[in-house]
Amino acid sequence: MSFRTAPLAVVHDVDKSTLLTPELRAEIDRHVGKYPPEWKQSAVMPALTLVQEHNGGWLTQDLMDQVAAYLDMPEVAVYEVATFYAMYDLEPVGRHKICVCNSISCMLGGAEALLEHVEARHGVAPGETSKDGKFTLKEFECLGACRHAPVVMVDQEYHECVTRDGIDKIISKLD
Amino acid sequence: MAEQISIEIDGRTCEAAAGEMIIAVADREGIPIPRFCYHEKLSIAANCRMCLVEAEAGGRPFPKPVPACATPVAEGMKVQTRSAKALDAQRGTMEFLLINHPLDCPICDQGGECELQDVSMGYGEDVSRFSERKRVVKDEDLGPLIATDMTRCIHCTRCVRFGAEIAGVRELGATGRGEDMRIGTYVESAVAHELSGNVIDLCPVGALTSKPYRFTARAWELTSEEGIAPHDAVGSNLYLHIRGEQVMRVHPRDNEPVNETWISDRDRFSYEGLSSDTRLTEPLRKRADGTWEALDWQAALHLTADVLRGSDPDQIGWLMAPNATLEEAYLAQRLLRGLGGRHIDTRLRRQDFRGDRADPAVPWLGLPIAELERQQAVLVVGSDIRQEQPLLAHRLRKAVLDDAAVSFLNPYELALTHPARQLTAPPGRLSVRLAAVARALSASAEGAAGSLISGAQPAEAETRLAEELRAAGEQGRGLVLLGALAEADPDYTLLKELAYLVADAAGCRLGFLPVAANSVGAALAGAAPHLGPGAQALEAPGLDALAMITEPRQTYVLWGLSPELDLFDPSRAREALAGAAQVIGCSAFRTPDLEAACDILLPIAAFAETSGTFVNAEGRWQRFQGAVPPAGDARPGWKVLRVLGNILELDGFHYSSGKQVHDELAALCAQTRGGGAQVCDGGTQPDNARRGDYGLKQPLPAPDGLMRVGNVPIYAGDQTVRAAPALQHTPLAEPLALHLHPDTAAGLGLADGDAAEVAQGERHTVVPVVIDDAVAPGAARVPAAVPGSGVLGPAMGPIAVAKADASQLAATQMLGGQPA
Amino acid sequence: MVDHQDTVCFRTMRLRPKIRHTLKAYRSVGGYVQWERILREKPSPETLIEEIKLSALRGRGGAGFPTGLKWSFMPRNKPGQKYIVCNSDEGEPGTCKDRDIMRYNPHQLIEGMAIAGYCIGATVGYNYIRGEFYEPIDRFEEALLEAYQAGLLGKDLQGSGIDFDLYTHLGAGAYICGEETALLESLEGKKGQPRFKPPFPAQAGLYGKPTTINNTESLASVPVILEKGGQWFLEQGRPNNGGPKLFSVTGHVNKPCNVEVPLGTPFRDLLALAGGVSGGRRLKAVIPGGSSVPVVPGEVMMETDMDYDSIAKAGSMLGSGAVIIMAEGTCMVKVLANLAHFYAHESCGQCTPCREGTGWLERVLERILHGQGRPSDLDLLDNVAGRIGGRTICALGDAAAMPVQSFLKHYRHEFEHLIEHGTPLVEAA
Numbered sequence A: 001m002s003f004r005t006a007p008l009a010v011v012h013d014v015d016k017s018t019l020l021t022p023e024l025r026a027e028i029d030r031h032v033g034k035y036p037p038e039w040k041q042s043a044v045m046p047a048l049t050l051v052q053e054h055n056g057g058w059l060t061q062d063l064m065d066q067v068a069a070y071l072d073m074p075e076v077a078v079y080e081v082a083t084f085y086a087m088y089d090l091e092p093v094g095r096h097k098i099c100v101c102n103s104i105s106c107m108l109g110g111a112e113a114l115l116e117h118v119e120a121r122h123g124v125a126p127g128e129t130s131k132d133g134k135f136t137l138k139e140f141e142c143l144g145a146c147r148h149a150p151v152v153m154v155d156q157e158y159h160e161c162v163t164r165d166g167i168d169k170i171i172s173k174l175d
Numbered sequence B: 001m002a003e004q005i006s007i008e009i010d011g012r013t014c015e016a017a018a019g020e021m022i023i024a025v026a027d028r029e030g031i032p033i034p035r036f037c038y039h040e041k042l043s044i045a046a047n048c049r050m051c052l053v054e055a056e057a058g059g060r061p062f063p064k065p066v067p068a069c070a071t072p073v074a075e076g077m078k079v080q081t082r083s084a085k086a087l088d089a090q091r092g093t094m095e096f097l098l099i100n101h102p103l104d105c106p107i108c109d110q111g112g113e114c115e116l117q118d119v120s121m122g123y124g125e126d127v128s129r130f131s132e133r134k135r136v137v138k139d140e141d142l143g144p145l146i147a148t149d150m151t152r153c154i155h156c157t158r159c160v161r162f163g164a165e166i167a168g169v170r171e172l173g174a175t176g177r178g179e180d181m182r183i184g185t186y187v188e189s190a191v192a193h194e195l196s197g198n199v200i201d202l203c204p205v206g207a208l209t210s211k212p213y214r215f216t217a218r219a220w221e222l223t224s225e226e227g228i229a230p231h232d233a234v235g236s237n238l239y240l241h242i243r244g245e246q247v248m249r250v251h252p253r254d255n256e257p258v259n260e261t262w263i264s265d266r267d268r269f270s271y272e273g274l275s276s277d278t279r280l281t282e283p284l285r286k287r288a289d290g291t292w293e294a295l296d297w298q299a300a301l302h303l304t305a306d307v308l309r310g311s312d313p314d315q316i317g318w319l320m321a322p323n324a325t326l327e328e329a330y331l332a333q334r335l336l337r338g339l340g341g342r343h344i345d346t347r348l349r350r351q352d353f354r355g356d357r358a359d360p361a362v363p364w365l366g367l368p369i370a371e372l373e374r375q376q377a378v379l380v381v382g383s384d385i386r387q388e389q390p391l392l393a394h395r396l397r398k399a400v401l402d403d404a405a406v407s408f409l410n411p412y413e414l415a416l417t418h419p420a421r422q423l424t425a426p427p428g429r430l431s432v433r434l435a436a437v438a439r440a441l442s443a444s445a446e447g448a449a450g451s452l453i454s455g456a457q458p459a460e461a462e463t464r465l466a467e468e469l470r471a472a473g474e475q476g477r478g479l480v481l482l483g484a485l486a487e488a489d490p491d492y493t494l495l496k497e498l499a500y501l502v503a504d505a506a507g508c509r510l511g512f513l514p515v516a517a518n519s520v521g522a523a524l525a526g527a528a529p530h531l532g533p534g535a536q537a538l539e540a541p542g543l544d545a546l547a548m549i550t551e552p553r554q555t556y557v558l559w560g561l562s563p564e565l566d567l568f569d570p571s572r573a574r575e576a577l578a579g580a581a582q583v584i585g586c587s588a589f590r591t592p593d594l595e596a597a598c599d600i601l602l603p604i605a606a607f608a609e610t611s612g613t614f615v616n617a618e619g620r621w622q623r624f625q626g627a628v629p630p631a632g633d634a635r636p637g638w639k640v641l642r643v644l645g646n647i648l649e650l651d652g653f654h655y656s657s658g659k660q661v662h663d664e665l666a667a668l669c670a671q672t673r674g675g676g677a678q679v680c681d682g683g684t685q686p687d688n689a690r691r692g693d694y695g696l697k698q699p700l701p702a703p704d705g706l707m708r709v710g711n712v713p714i715y716a717g718d719q720t721v722r723a724a725p726a727l728q729h730t731p732l733a734e735p736l737a738l739h740l741h742p743d744t745a746a747g748l749g750l751a752d753g754d755a756a757e758v759a760q761g762e763r764h765t766v767v768p769v770v771i772d773d774a775v776a777p778g779a780a781r782v783p784a785a786v787p788g789s790g791v792l793g794p795a796m797g798p799i800a801v802a803k804a805d806a807s808q809l810a811a812t813q814m815l816g817g818q819p820a
Numbered sequence C: 001m002v003d004h005q006d007t008v009c010f011r012t013m014r015l016r017p018k019i020r021h022t023l024k025a026y027r028s029v030g031g032y033v034q035w036e037r038i039l040r041e042k043p044s045p046e047t048l049i050e051e052i053k054l055s056a057l058r059g060r061g062g063a064g065f066p067t068g069l070k071w072s073f074m075p076r077n078k079p080g081q082k083y084i085v086c087n088s089d090e091g092e093p094g095t096c097k098d099r100d101i102m103r104y105n106p107h108q109l110i111e112g113m114a115i116a117g118y119c120i121g122a123t124v125g126y127n128y129i130r131g132e133f134y135e136p137i138d139r140f141e142e143a144l145l146e147a148y149q150a151g152l153l154g155k156d157l158q159g160s161g162i163d164f165d166l167y168t169h170l171g172a173g174a175y176i177c178g179e180e181t182a183l184l185e186s187l188e189g190k191k192g193q194p195r196f197k198p199p200f201p202a203q204a205g206l207y208g209k210p211t212t213i214n215n216t217e218s219l220a221s222v223p224v225i226l227e228k229g230g231q232w233f234l235e236q237g238r239p240n241n242g243g244p245k246l247f248s249v250t251g252h253v254n255k256p257c258n259v260e261v262p263l264g265t266p267f268r269d270l271l272a273l274a275g276g277v278s279g280g281r282r283l284k285a286v287i288p289g290g291s292s293v294p295v296v297p298g299e300v301m302m303e304t305d306m307d308y309d310s311i312a313k314a315g316s317m318l319g320s321g322a323v324i325i326m327a328e329g330t331c332m333v334k335v336l337a338n339l340a341h342f343y344a345h346e347s348c349g350q351c352t353p354c355r356e357g358t359g360w361l362e363r364v365l366e367r368i369l370h371g372q373g374r375p376s377d378l379d380l381l382d383n384v385a386g387r388i389g390g391r392t393i394c395a396l397g398d399a400a401a402m403p404v405q406s407f408l409k410h411y412r413h414e415f416e417h418l419i420e421h422g423t424p425l426v427e428a429a
């Protein structure tokens, strides 16, 4: 028997109707429905994504524990997932996330200069949040839109062939 | 059976089963292949890449080195474990493992027994090519048992797999990714599993080590002695690691049919109790003013002999811990009976002895331990099995993972790490639910059982359970087990009768979960009121353990126990002992209740300090030697009894060795066939058939109020474990509290965290309330054998509960559980 | 260049941008004809697989494994659930083609997955899309809805008794989940750590059931292969290298693009399609198949054709078809340091050589880049890379090693210069 081939379901001693919010639970249920009944844990990634969005862009331990309870998973299995994937943030973030691709095509297209510019102009280095809490700047590995280098993902939107002026405009438009 | 094939490893032809991994074949052949992540009891991860070897199949070499742990063998495969290519791959991995490893062997507890150190010696390569900064990893506090030095971790994930696959709880995980991957709980929680210490052995480096042992000794200073664990009825095989005259730590000794390669935390860490300052180290006599006076052994033994000689034999009650050795048990009953006495018992936590005459002489597991995992359906009646018998619980879990259906009938639902059906009822009512199972199997009987069965209405759970048992019974793979919670039940005899009826009707075997390391041995030794040596039934039985208290004696011998924590009704025991003329305590520990009760205290050797034999649940006789000298002036129990026997001029006490005592009993058992049992040195295989009819006419009247469930928490069961500090600080060490089902609590107007006064007759105390829907409605779980529980009455029996003032709670807690 | 008429995965590109991703648009280019024919006629899956084999379609995800052969490994007649999984995790630096398939032609992927499911006996499919692809995800989800509503997905389709359910599963930012078994782990709600093989997914894949995993482009090619025949597809490319393929041409070119051209197209033509090297500079180097493959000097590339076998002869791999162009003046130390950072960042962490080795490579390269290199570093890099490659569970180890070895082979002097002088031989472009 390997836990890699069998889900390790654990029963949490909580009333599920007290977890998260009814809307989140309904959304998560929709995802749970995609997978075989004994593989509820398959929905952990969408669940974390939803919960993170709902929580202003980051995950707390309590939220992760609630997801674990809701999906009958061991807590640590949820922490493993949440710490493995780059799109989950486990520390507070700004109201927006600006993710600048730093991989080869974007580097050749000037991503580095873009990052330096943001740091010089807005005083925010990768991994930091602007003082006004407006945005968190992140370096991202290849965003998969290389022909429009350099690419910047702002929240859920891709911006292509971004110039220094371009990024200033993007930032100034954020609330 | 997998097809047998032959392969070649390093030029040697080896037989193998098709599909086996290369490393398993090599291990069998004694061909060394370095490895870190592979462990035969765990799933294969193949992530350390240390076991890379060169191989070819069908005449074609694999293009890359292959991991021996994850490459299945095929006919004609040729493997090179030491070729230039293989060695280069292994060296490469070694270098990678070492670049971020602290190389702090001189201060590492694993030093001298580190798999990484051992393997790296074999390569002796210069690791100085790495000139970057080494990784430093923050340590986590995993609780009182396991120390962490996570910078040393090599990410083999054995500990993580152990948790998920063996323990069945994922406490540890590997969070983060790449270089930042970390092993830990992520949130720094104490691990709370009864087998958690095994990760110490599994960790190939010094990342997870024993916290109690930490920095106390170096591996090369230790000598190793074989031992047998003294707590549960598994009798796990141990290595006791000794420095000077002290047990420094305990490791498992592989014995596949008994404990495989595991031991419970209780067996691993209870050795700490040996050096507890509560050890009794010299013979003592109580002066008239209640103070103690030290005696030399000579004087103490004569004094004791005088007391015994001067007592009316029928007025002697001899209460003995069920983890006393076979030799002690045998000599104790010889001595008592030699004086004409009859009242001796080790079944200390029981109230219903009505079945003694009809019971099997030696109630045992009913099958070999290893067979447990091959059962198809098991019904466990009255056992908190993870707490009582951790490794048997592990075997049952394996059965479940192999698709067995396991059901429990208990006064509270267990926290399990596998699916199981759990039926609950308060003490005294378990029989009703069991009768429903019997009914579903169309069992019929006379008397009490019969009337319960005919009145029963099996619900779906009972019907299903019955079907599973029947189906398993047809395959010869069905089992009904009775555990310690059943044994303490007021209607234990009826439970037994019903269990027999269920087992018979379903074609299943019936087994008992003997409480302690030598419960089976005590029966064979005749340390029971109704049994003589060889487990021969006696015509005129003496008083059982409870009757010795309820019909107080003039003289008591307490052997290896603390009366307020080890007896069924501590309060009545206290009264009975207080009223006795003489109480002799033979004990390795000096506890307040013993001091209060006894007039003479004789220090006897504890676990690891004496030779002896334990007969485990499956009837296996396991003899062991003393590994360290007894603390202070303590002496091995069997020697104390031998000398007493001689002073009392009893016949045949001139033994020259403990082995001789053992052989004498073994011969007796062979003669009597252990009361219907087959006995040999390697084992006893009694059958569990009833010798007679229980003859119960009526079930006990259904309790109308709350019933106390006085379960014995895992680290409370005997003197040694209670004296082991690290175990007492784990989350599994339960404090005294009142656990109630939410409905029961609501009916009483109690909420979580409230204070409640619990009362049994005159006896009462104030405890915190814990709301717990695992507890059967109508039951009040108040553990026994934990500090403070000694003020209460019967472990299982009526109890009254009322809301109390929180300030009273603080007061009792300050006084260590004694009522204010 | 392939005429628009003949394009495979970009069949809908010539339609109006606003509508080209819709069911209606897809139908207008012959979409779902094959799926509906299958639902009607229920041809034997074996004959369909033969057709795919004939087409010489090779996996577009990177490894170039023949798709028909892969499908034939499935125990299709064994009872029990089986799965088809599409790998839309597109994360290989330089690669951006699957994103556009989902944005512009999502229905063709759906049809391809349905047909693949039929061929291998799978009634359930999952499309694993990387989580950052918000727009493509929406497009694909919309298309799924349309297909369900049109009775093209679901149970007992068009009365055929055939079931096929298709779901999306979103990643959350981990390159390694593009590796097929890591992807399965991720689908099972775990971190994406590749599984060792055997067992192969065809024996024990998703949820332990037989599973086939294919790249988006591979699956999207299938409907057209069935429509026009395997022979036709084969002829679009070269023997053993069937069909046109999408190339993402990025880096120092005037018109970075995704183009669908026949396999075997000369590299120089492809470069011309992308508008040539930017700024009129000389071509310095090309990474022809995504960041994981060895770099090839510009002059060698100029003589090479874009198919699996030709590029292999030039010492590299076609990989995912991501062609990264580097012009004269590019500092190769810097590029390699960038790649090394990527692999160290994306290593899943389970294999010792990859976990420890990628970080080591990255640190040494960073040091060299910052003028703190030592002469012995170059041999060290080469040797460490050699100790990672071929010794790990998945190919990320090789992907991290190959660039290092090839950069050192072709551009060693630039590294030496930096070590000796503390400044790069060429200024970064």
Ligand SMILES: Cc1cc2nc3c(=O)[nH]c(=O)nc-3n(C[C@H](O)[C@H](O)[C@H](O)COP(=O)(O)O)c2cc1C
Pocket (backbone or CB within 6 Å): C058, C059, C060, C061, C062, C063, C064, C065, C067, C087, C088, C089, C090, C091, C092, C175, C176, C177, C178, C179, C180, C181, C213, C214, C215, C216, C218, C219, C394, C395, C396, C399
């Ligand atoms: C580290 C790594 C990353 C990969 N990333 C991708 C990817 O993003 N998309 C993809 O289709 N295949 C990727 N692959 C290849 C897949 O493992 C797999 O071979 C492919 O999805 C199979 O589909 P195909 O046969 O259609 O190419 C990757 C492989 C490795 C080792």
Ligand code: SF4
Pocket (backbone or CB within 6 Å): C176, C193, C194, C346, C347, C348, C349, C350, C351, C352, C354, C355, C392, C393, C394, C395, C396, C397
């Ligand atoms: S090679 Fe790297 S990414 Fe691949 S499985 Fe091993 S550690 Fe993970």
Ligand code: FES
Pocket (backbone or CB within 6 Å): B034, B035, B036, B037, B038, B045, B046, B047, B048, B049, B050, B051, B052, B067, B068, B069, B070
């Ligand atoms: S022992 Fe084989 S890879 Fe670890």
